[in-house]
Amino acid sequence: MKNKQWNKYTTGAVKSSFAKVLLCMSNLFLYIEKALESSSLDETIEMTRKAFALSQDVSQWVEPEGRIVKPIQYVKFPDKLVCIPPRELPRRRLGTEAGRRSFIHAIAHIEFNAIKLALDIAYRFKGLPKQFYDDWIFVANDECKHFEMLCAHLKNYDCQYGDNPSHDGLWSMAVKTEEDLIARLSLVPRYLEARGLDVTPAMLEKLYAQKDNATAAILEVILEDEVSHVEYGTKWLDYVCKQENIEREGAFFENIEHYLKGQVLGPFNRPLRLRAGFSESELSELEKRDKRR
Numbered sequence: 001m002k003n004k005q006w007n008k009y010t011t012g013a014v015k016s017s018f019a020k021v022l023l024c025m026s027n028l029f030l031y032i033e034k035a036l037e038s039s040s041l042d043e044t045i046e047m048t049r050k051a052f053a054l055s056q057d058v059s060q061w062v063e064p065e066g067r068i069v070k071p072i073q074y075v076k077f078p079d080k081l082v083c084i085p086p087r088e089l090p091r092r093r094l095g096t097e098a099g100r101r102s103f104i105h106a107i108a109h110i111e112f113n114a115i116k117l118a119l120d121i122a123y124r125f126k127g128l129p130k131q132f133y134d135d136w137i138f139v140a141n142d143e144c145k146h147f148e149m150l151c152a153h154l155k156n157y158d159c160q161y162g163d164n165p166s167h168d169g170l171w172s173m174a175v176k177t178e179e180d181l182i183a184r185l186s187l188v189p190r191y192l193e194a195r196g197l198d199v200t201p202a203m204l205e206k207l208y209a210q211k212d213n214a215t216a217a218i219l220e221v222i223l224e225d226e227v228s229h230v231e232y233g234t235k236w237l238d239y240v241c242k243q244e245n246i247e248r249e250g251a252f253f254e255n256i257e258h259y260l261k262g263q264v265l266g267p268f269n270r271p272l273r274l275r276a277g278f279s280e281s282e283l284s285e286l287e288k289r290d291k292r293r
C-alpha cells in the first residue's frame with residue numbers, strides 16, 4: 001500500500017508575520033499562479049521572472065495563512081500547441097536541417113514544460129521551509145533562460161515554439177502526482193529531469209560530430225544547470241522523508257515502481273547523478289531495474 005505523505009504539507013501552518021511581508025508573499029504566490037494559469041508564453045515568462053525577483057528581494061517571509069491552491073487542471077499551456085502521443089512523433093535525424101529544427105523544438109518543449117513543473121511544485125505544496133520555495137522559483141527562472149535560448153536559436157531555422165507537434169509526457173506525471181510531494185520529487189526532478197543528465201552527453205557528441213556548435217553550446221549550459229535541479233530534488237526528498245521518518249531510498253523506489261510500472265529506462269550517467277545527490281546504492285538499484293538491460 002502506497003504511503004500518503006502529503007497531508008502535512010497541505011495544512012499551511014503559519015505562525016506570524018508583518019503585513020508588508022505578507023503582501024509581498026501574497027504577490028509572490030499570485031505571480032506563480034498567474035504564470036501557471038497563463039496560456040501565453042510571454043506572460044508565463046514575465047510572471048516567473050517577477051516571482052523570482054521577489055523571492056530574491058524578500059529575505060524574511062512566511063507563507064500566507066490560508067493560501068488557496070487550485071486544482072492542477074487550472075494550469076494552462078499555449079493554445080497553439082498540438083500534443084500527440086510520444087510514439088507518433090516523427091523521428092529526428094540530426095544530419096538534416098529539418099531534423100535539427102525538430103530536435104531543437106523538442107528540447108524547447110521540454111524546457112517550457114520544465115518552467116511549469118518547477119512553478120507547480122512551489123505552488124502546490126504548502127507548509128514547507130522558505131528555502132523550498134526559493135529553490136523551485138530559482139529552477140523555474142533557469143528553465144525560462146533555457147527556453148528563451150532555444151526559442152532564439154529556433155528563429156535561425158525559421159521556426160517558432162508551437163510550430164511542431166509535441167507530447168505531454170512530462171506534464172502528465174505532474175498531474176498524476178498532484179497530491180503527493182514525495183511522489184512528485186521522486187518522479188519529476190529525480191526521474192524525468194535526471195534522464196536529461198543521462199541522455200544529453202550523447203546528444204552533445206552527435207552535435208559536435210555534425211559541427212553544430214551553436215546548438216551544442218546551449219545544451220552545455222542546460223546540462224550544467226540541470227545537475228543542480230536534480231540535486232534540489234534529492235535535497236527536498238531527503239528533507240521530506242526525514243520529516244516523515246521514512247527512508248529515502250525505499251520511498252523513491254516505491255514511487256518509481258508505482259508510477260513507472262517496470263518501465264525504468266537507462267543507461268544512467270553515474271558521475272552526473274552522483275553530483276546530483278544519487279547514492280551508489282540508488283544507482284545500482286536503478287541499473288538492476290533498467291528495462292533495457
Ligand SMILES: [Fe+2]
Nearest residue numbers: 111114143146
Ligand atoms: Fe532546463
Ligand SMILES: [Fe+2]
Nearest residue numbers: 114193226229
Ligand atoms: Fe531543469
